[in-house]
Amino acid sequence: MNKTLLRILLLSLVLLVLFICDILLGTVTIPLNEFFGFLNGASFSHPSYEAIILHYRLPKALTACFAGSALAVSGLLMQSFFRNPLAGPYVLGISSGASLGVALLLLFFSSSFMLSVPLAASLGSFIVLICMIWASKKFNSSVSLLILGLMISYLTGALVGVLQYFSSSEEIQSFVLWGMGSFAKTQWLDLQLMLPVLVLGLLFAYSRSKALNSLLLGESYAQSIGVSLKTIRREILYLVGILVAWVTAYCGPIAFVGMAVPHLVRLGVAESDHKITIPLVALTGACVALVCDLLAQAPGLDIVLPINSITSLFGAPFVIYYLLKKNRLG
Amino acid sequence: MGYQGKAVLSELNFEVHAGELICLLGANGKGKSTLLKTLMGILPMVSGEVLLNGKSLNSISAEDKAKEMAVVLTDSLKAVNMKAEEVVATGRYPYFSWNAKLSATDTECIKSSLAEVGALHLSKRWMMSLSDGERQRVILARALAQQTAILLLDEPTAFLDLAHTMELSVLLKQLSREEGKSVLMSTHDWGTALQIADRIFWIDENSCFHILNTKELIEGDRLHKMLNTPFGTWNPSLGRFEINGL
Numbered sequence: 001m002n003k004t005l006l007r008i009l010l011l012s013l014v015l016l017v018l019f020i021c022d023i024l025l026g027t028v029t030i031p032l033n034e035f036f037g038f039l040n041g042a043s044f045s046h047p048s049y050e051a052i053i054l055h056y057r058l059p060k061a062l063t064a065c066f067a068g069s070a071l072a073v074s075g076l077l078m079q080s081f082f083r084n085p086l087a088g089p090y091v092l093g094i095s096s097g098a099s100l101g102v103a104l105l106l107l108f109f110s111s112s113f114m115l116s117v118p119l120a121a122s123l124g125s126f127i128v129l130i131c132m133i134w135a136s137k138k139f140n141s142s143v144s145l146l147i148l149g150l151m152i153s154y155l156t157g158a159l160v161g162v163l164q165y166f167s168s169s170e171e172i173q174s175f176v177l178w179g180m181g182s183f184a185k186t187q188w189l190d191l192q193l194m195l196p197v198l199v200l201g202l203l204f205a206y207s208r209s210k211a212l213n214s215l216l217l218g219e220s221y222a223q224s225i226g227v228s229l230k231t232i233r234r235e236i237l238y239l240v241g242i243l244v245a246w247v248t249a250y251c252g253p254i255a256f257v258g259m260a261v262p263h264l265v266r267l268g269v270a271e272s273d274h275k276i277t278i279p280l281v282a283l284t285g286a287c288v289a290l291v292c293d294l295l296a297q298a299p300g301l302d303i304v305l306p307i308n309s310i311t312s313l314f315g316a317p318f319v320i321y322y323l324l325k326k327n328r329l330g
Numbered sequence: 331m332g333y334q335g336k337a338v339l340s341e342l343n344f345e346v347h348a349g350e351l352i353c354l355l356g357a358n359g360k361g362k363s364t365l366l367k368t369l370m371g372i373l374p375m376v377s378g379e380v381l382l383n384g385k386s387l388n389s390i391s392a393e394d395k396a397k398e399m400a401v402v403l404t405d406s407l408k409a410v411n412m413k414a415e416e417v418v419a420t421g422r423y424p425y426f427s428w429n430a431k432l433s434a435t436d437t438e439c440i441k442s443s444l445a446e447v448g449a450l451h452l453s454k455r456w457m458m459s460l461s462d463g464e465r466q467r468v469i470l471a472r473a474l475a476q477q478t479a480i481l482l483l484d485e486p487t488a489f490l491d492l493a494h495t496m497e498l499s500v501l502l503k504q505l506s507r508e509e510g511k512s513v514l515m516s517t518h519d520w521g522t523a524l525q526i527a528d529r530i531f532w533i534d535e536n537s538c539f540h541i542l543n544t545k546e547l548i549e550g551d552r553l554h555k556m557l558n559t560p561f562g563t564w565n566p567s568l569g570r571f572e573i574n575g576l
Contacts, residue, residue: 210427214420216412218405223372225476226396226424270456272411 004276007269011283015065018290022061023053026297027304056184059191064183064293065286066198067251068261070243072285073205073278075258080212080274081236082136085322086146088259089125089244090315093152095255097128098248099179100156106175107167115193122245128152129241133233180306181252183293194250201243202282208235209274216272255308256315257292261285263322339365342378342539344531346514348479351506353523354516356533362516363404365533366484369514370401382480396424400473402483406465407457414460414468415453418443421475443474447501463494470498474505481505483515487522495519499526521570524548532556 024030030049034042044050071089078087089095101124105116131152132145139145164172186194211232214222223229247254265280292310339361346352354362367373369380371387380387382398390398400421407417421443422436432440444450447467457465466489473481483502487495503526506513514531517523523530523544530542534556547553553564557571565572 210423214423216410217407217417217420218403220367220370220372220403220405221401221420223392224370224396224399224401224403225420226391226393228392266411270411271416273416 004271004280008279008283011280011287015283015287015290018287018294019061019065022064022290022294023057025294026052026057027302028052055188059186059188060184060293061290062191062195063186063251064289066195067183067247067254068257068285068287068289069202069282070198070247070285071254071258072261072281072288073202074240074243075260076262076274076277076281077205077212077236077240078258079262080215081233082132082145083215083218084136084145085263086259086319088256089240090253090255090257091146091259091319092132092149093128093156094125094132094240094244095248095253096153096156097124097126098122098245099253100124100159101245102178102249103160103163103175106178107163107171118193118246118249121249122242124156125245125248126237126241128156129237133237178252179308181254181308181311183251183289183307184304186250190250194246197246198243201239201246202278204235205239206275206278208232208239209278211235212274213272252308254289255312256318257285257288257311260315260318261288263318264288339533339537339539340376344541346480346512348512349506349510350528351503351513351526352515352529352531353527354514354531354533355518355520355523356516357535360533360535360537362533363484366401366482366514366516370399370482371395393424396476396478398478399480399482400476400478402466402469402473402481402486404484404488406462406489407469408465410457412457413453414449414455414457414471415440415444417457417468418453418472418475421472424476439475439477440471443471444468446474447471448497462489463491466490466494466498470501479511481511481513481515483513485516485518487517487519495522502526520553524569 020032020035024032024035028049030044030053034044034049035053038044038050038053074094075088078089078092079085081087098121101120101122102117104124105120109116132149135148136145139148160175164175167175211222211227214225214227215232219229222232244258261284262277262281265277265284269277269280271277292307292314296305296307296310298305342365354365356362364373368375369387371380371392382390382395387395410417418440419432419436422432422439425436426433441450441453444453447470449464449467449471452460452464452468455464457468460468466486470483470486473483481502486502487498490498499522502513502515505511506528524547527544530544530547532540532542534540535558542552548569549566551564551566553571557564560574562571562573564570
């Protein structure tokens with residue numbers, strides 16, 4: 001247990017450093033000493049710094065942290081539930097389902113009310129999740145499930161394409177921008193809605209550690225030690241659906257974080273006890289999201305790259321590496 | 331009893347007593363696993379009732395059931411990324427709430443279960459690094475850690491060599507004799523079954539269910555008819571099957 005605590009502390013430290021970097025670096029670089037001065041009550045040499053931090057970078061960094069955690073934990077839950085190392089919200093098309101929901105909303109009903117985007121995203125992700133759970137019973141091979149996920153992504157992509165054809169250029173633009181993914185579009189008001197949901201979801205995931213652990217032995221063993229399969233299946237369905245939908249609604253579809261982060265954690269941590277892995281995966285997810293956000297700001301350049309490109313640039317080779325490794329093992 | 335409302339086996343009626351070891355035999359696909367899974371409550375019954383200590387299985391909560399019945403399934407758990415002791419620890423799950431750590435009692439029980447199957451030295455090893463025989467012992471220890479009166483095993487000797495099959499047989503016999511557990515195991519191995527079982531449940535080619543007394547079986551010529559192949563005969567005086575023409 002001490003080793004776990006040490007790891008959590010270490011990761012928290014890394015997270016803190018990354019968090020401060022994310023606040024200070026960008027098109028405008030804020031000096032570190034002025035930032036610490038500001039924390040101690042002094043004011044910045046440049047008045048706009050305070051506004052940049054409070055209204056732009058702080059919400060963005062918080063969004064990145066929680067979105068990263070939520071996606072990574074969703075990925076872990078799906079991998080445990082499907083007993084499939086390649087499962088993840090993006091790879092299995094859950095994010096695409098959310099996208100389709102949002103596309104239908106943005107392109108058909110251009111006036112949206114406050115919670116309409118998360119709700120539309122939730123609906124879309126639930127539908128795909130239910131399909132995947134059904135399909136996981138039909139297919140034994142993890143690769144088949146992966147291919148089905150890809151096909152669902154193509155299908156939703158095609159539907160979105162058809163929708164776009166009939167939409168005005170402004171509607172398309174807002175959807176395309178959303179689809180590139182960004183942690184920077186959330187205001188404090190959005191955070192007030194998003195953070196409680198994500199935090200509750202993560203805590204709930206942690207509270208299900210015992211049932212999740214028993215699922216590692218397979219569904220029959222889990223049932224034989226008193227786990228209700230129906231309940232845990234429903235819980236994971238709702239939990240993953242809501243976490244992914246909420247993140248996707250506010251940040252756009254973020255590729256590969258959910259699938260890759262649990263593996264990143266497994267590189268360093270051998271245990272599969274969810275009471276250990278859930279906190280570690282959540283922290284690592286937050287760190288990875290911050291790193292991607294830092295890279296997206298293309299340090300030294302005056303541009304901001306779409307976050308989805310960055311996560312795909314790292315995520316896709318990771319999946320290829322994993323498949324190659326798995327192939328070698330037989 | 332069967333899958334998705336379709337009966338695989340019908341007209342079964344039997345009781346299993348404490349301290350009894352029963353072997354379940356029958357050709358592949360005749361419903362051995364289905365019967366075990368129905369008894370575990372994993373598969374719903376098409377019709378009928380299973381009583382556990384006089385109470386209907388359906389009326390007992392999953393957790394209480396888990397304290398009465400432990401299982402060993404055919405899944406070898408080779409790909410499970412856990413240490414042997416962690417696998418055994420899952421046998422303690424019915425006894426603690428979601429966040430409780432393993433108590434001293436739990437740890438003691440995990441140790442003694444591993445020791446009972448002679449696998450204490452394997453406790454820190456990863457499942458994938460174990461041999462089939464070692465893994466099977468760990469899986470049995472997991473069921474023992476559940477401290478139940480009933481043990482259901484689905485082909486526990488399938489992956490084992492002769493020596494390990496014998497070792498497991500002795501162990502199961504001890505568990506039923508000395509600890510009073512009811513042990514019901516499915517197997518293909520008539521030779522072992524005839525030596526260890528108090529009674530034999532046999533599902534024949536026509537999916538008929540028979541309850542057979544082991545002693546009568548060995549002494550009579552019924553086994554010869556059951557075997558029903560020109561390639562072998564049952565020798566009652568030696569108490570074993572013999573291959574013809576050798």
